[in-house]
Amino acid sequence: MDIRDLARRFGIDNRVSVTEGRGGLVMVEVTTDHATAVISSYAGQVLSYRPRGQRDLLFLSESAYYAAGKAIKGGVPICWPWFGPDPEGKGRPGHGFVRNRQWDLLGAEARADGSVRVSLGLGDTEETRAVWPHAFSLGLEVTVGASLEVALITRNRGVAPFDLSQGLHTYFRIGDIARTRVFGLEGCAYLDKMEGGVEKRQTGAVTITAETDRVYTGVTGPLEIDDGGLDRRIRITSTGSASAVVWNPWAATAKAMADLGDDDYLRMICVETTNAGPDVIRLAAGAEHRLTACYAVG
Ligand code: TA6
Numbered sequence: 250m251d252i253r254d255l256a257r258r259f260g261i262d263n264r265v266s267v268t269e270g271r272g273g274l275v276m277v278e279v280t281t282d283h284a285t286a287v288i289s290s291y292a293g294q295v296l297s298y299r300p301r302g303q304r305d306l307l308f309l310s311e312s313a314y315y316a317a318g319k320a321i322k323g324g325v326p327i328c329w330p331w332f333g334p335d336p337e338g339k340g341r342p343g344h345g346f347v348r349n350r351q352w353d354l355l356g357a358e359a360r361a362d363g364s365v366r367v368s369l370g371l372g373d374t375e376e377t378r379a380v381w382p383h384a385f386s387l388g389l390e391v392t393v394g395a396s397l398e399v400a401l402i403t404r405n406r407g408v409a410p411f412d413l414s415q416g417l418h419t420y421f422r423i424g425d426i427a428r429t430r431v432f433g434l435e436g437c438a439y440l441d442k443m444e445g446g447v448e449k450r451q452t453g454a455v456t457i458t459a460e461t462d463r464v465y466t467g468v469t470g471p472l473e474i475d476d477g478g479l480d481r482r483i484r485i486t487s488t489g490s491a492s493a494v495v496w497n498p499w500a501a502t503a504k505a506m507a508d509l510g511d512d513d514y515l516r517m518i519c520v521e522t523t524n525a526g527p528d529v530i531r532l533a534a535g536a537e538h539r540l541t542a543c544y545a546v547g
Pocket residue numbers: 320333343344418442462494495496519521
């Protein structure tokens with residue numbers, strides 16, 4: 250659809266504008282009394298969430314790709330319908346196939362509490378069924394207000410169950426990785442991807458001093474990123490998830506990634522709300538699963 254048509258259909262005076270962004274991608278820009286946000290309709294990805302008077306909560310790489318078929322490095326990428334490598338080992342792309350695909354913009358709504366909700370969606374097509382042979386509808390609701398809420402809603406529109414792993418692969422902007430701690434995972438078991446997925450147990454807060462890639466399991470409560478560098482705490486509450494991923498590429502892997510700056514690992518941390526590791530959802534025919542995360546500066 251033409252960008253002017255989208256702007257006419259979904260624009261709301263002083264609240265929502267639909268613009269053409271980098272790479273010609275359609276961006277939804279949201280302004281509320283509490284915060285601003287930018288959402289890309291390509292990949293269904295929140296790229297920026299900035300509460301008034303604060304630096305952006307989200308990290309977005311300055312070398313990110315904005316091009317068809319490529320994932321955008323930063324913000325809240327959607328990993329779906331599998332998290333990580335192809336679970337069937339068929340060589341399909343890591344983290345599924347919706348983070349590098351055009352989504353449909355479905356709605357924008359100014360709500361009574363002053364927040365704005367933007368809805369996007371995707372359904373199965375011949376092309377998606379060639380990669381993943383299931384009928385589905387996938388919805389994304391992004392609510393921008395004093396907090397940022399992201400809800401990813403999967404409906405099985407087929408006649409048989411399917412297995413779903415997924416993640417909100419959120420990149421948080423931090424002031425200094427050396428002064429960052431993640432709370433809420435104390436005592437949880439985790440699969441250490443840096444050591445072939447061996448199971449370990451977290452003691453104390455998570456700190457990052459080397460490349461880190463962990464799937465925490467049995468996650469029940471809220472998480473908190475204590476960012477000493479920017480002197481703020483980011484609180485993450487979630488539903489529909491019993492696992493969380495903590496990732497930082499550290500120096501060598503960051504350097505090897507063309508879409509990440511060499512020093513970016515010092516200023517970002519991914520703390521991801523997931524259904525990953527053993528936390529796989531078997532979704533019955535006709536059933537729906539909601540994975541939600543809410544981010545707020547505490
Ligand atoms: O969520 C952690 C992770 O799966 C890591 O293993 C690392 O590969 C990262 O995501 C980034 O993946 P990407 O494919 O976006 O470069």
